[in-house]
Amino acid sequence: MNKKPYLIGICGGSSSGKTLFISKLKEQFSSAELCVISQDEYYKEKQYQTVDEKGVPNFDLPTAIDLEIFERDLKKILLGETVRKLEYTFNNPALSPRMLEFKPAPVVVVEGIFIFHYAEIFKQLDLSVFIHTKKALKLDRRIKRDAVERGYDLDHVLYTDKHHVKPSYQNYIKPFRHEADIVIPNNEKGFGRGLELLNLLIASKLS
Numbered sequence: 001m002n003k004k005p006y007l008i009g010i011c012g013g014s015s016s017g018k019t020l021f022i023s024k025l026k027e028q029f030s031s032a033e034l035c036v037i038s039q040d041e042y043y044k045e046k047q048y049q050t051v052d053e054k055g056v057p058n059f060d061l062p063t064a065i066d067l068e069i070f071e072r073d074l075k076k077i078l079l080g081e082t083v084r085k086l087e088y089t090f091n092n093p094a095l096s097p098r099m100l101e102f103k104p105a106p107v108v109v110v111e112g113i114f115i116f117h118y119a120e121i122f123k124q125l126d127l128s129v130f131i132h133t134k135k136a137l138k139l140d141r142r143i144k145r146d147a148v149e150r151g152y153d154l155d156h157v158l159y160t161d162k163h164h165v166k167p168s169y170q171n172y173i174k175p176f177r178h179e180a181d182i183v184i185p186n187n188e189k190g191f192g193r194g195l196e197l198l199n200l201l202i203a204s205k206l207s
Contacts, residue, residue, distance in 0.1 A: 005035075005078055005104065006205045007124055008198075010111040011176065012131035013169045014060065015141035017186040018111050021131060021195065025109070028199050033206055035077060035105040039112020041088045042070040052163060060160070060168035062114045071120060073102070078124075080104045107202050113168070116176035129198070130180035135166075 012018050022036055042065050049057035049064055058064065073083045083102040089095040116122050116130075139161055146152040177183060184194030 003106070005106055005108045006126050006202075007078065008107065008109045008127045008129065008202075009115045009122065009125040010109060010129045010131065011113065011115045011173065011180070012186075013133065013173050014113055014165050015139075015145060016131045016133040017141075017191065018131055021184070021186075021191065022109060022111055024195050025198060025202070029107075029202060029206075031103055031105065033105055034107050034109065034202065035102055036109045036111065037074060037077060037083075037102050039065055039070060039110075039114060041085060041100065042066050042073075043088050043090075046091050056159065056163075058160075058164045060113075060164040062117050062172055065112075065114060067118060071118075074108075074110060074121065077102055077104050077108055107205050113173055116179065117172045122176075127182070127201070128176075128180045129182045129184060129194075130177050131184050131186055131194075132177065133186040 010018055010022060026034060026036060043059060044064060044066050046057055049059060050061055051057050073085065076083050081104065085100050085102070087097040087100050089097050110121065110125075116128060122128070142161060142165070143154065143157050146157045182194070182197070184190055
């Protein structure tokens with residue numbers, strides 16, 4: 001790849017709908033056209049996480065991510081290299097991690113709750129997209145997601161939502177909402193229109 005890929009950053013709070021939005025994007029383009037790399041694959045192991053006053057690991061801090069490795073792999077993709085990495089399974093013993101492969105493409109999407117907070121990543125973005133979702137809807141999604149996909153019980157989800165997720169959103173995520181090039185409200189109309197806009201933009205970069 002001779003030309004630098006067009007880099008799109010997609011940010012938003014936990015359970016704001018980023019995963020669904022990106023999965024819809026990926027349906028429209030081949031892996032040769034679009035590469036998606038997620039911050040979620042770069043969490044440090046549980047024993048290396050900061051714990052709160054009750055001894056509960058806090059995965060909702062920017063330091064929860066192995067930023068050095070994350071930035072290294074993103075740089076490789078932007079330079080035209082393929083990256084292979086073992087999937088992060090959120091400490092769920094019932095899941096067997098897959099080997100993931102991130103192939104270089106003309107358009108690269110980097111997504112995660114701290115994408116805009118990481119200055120070295122944010123300044124590289126050609127387009128920044130913030131997905132905004134109401135608090136009650138995010139909590140409802142977190143309960144369903146963390147219980148089904150990650151094996152956490154309801155008490156744990158409610159505790160971390162109050163003491164970890166909400167403070168993190170206020171401190172490290174929400175402040176960047178007004179710096180984003182595009183803010184997509186995650187409601188029936190906003191989601192569809194935002195998806196259509198990104199589809200058109202990516203198609204224009206590929207033409």
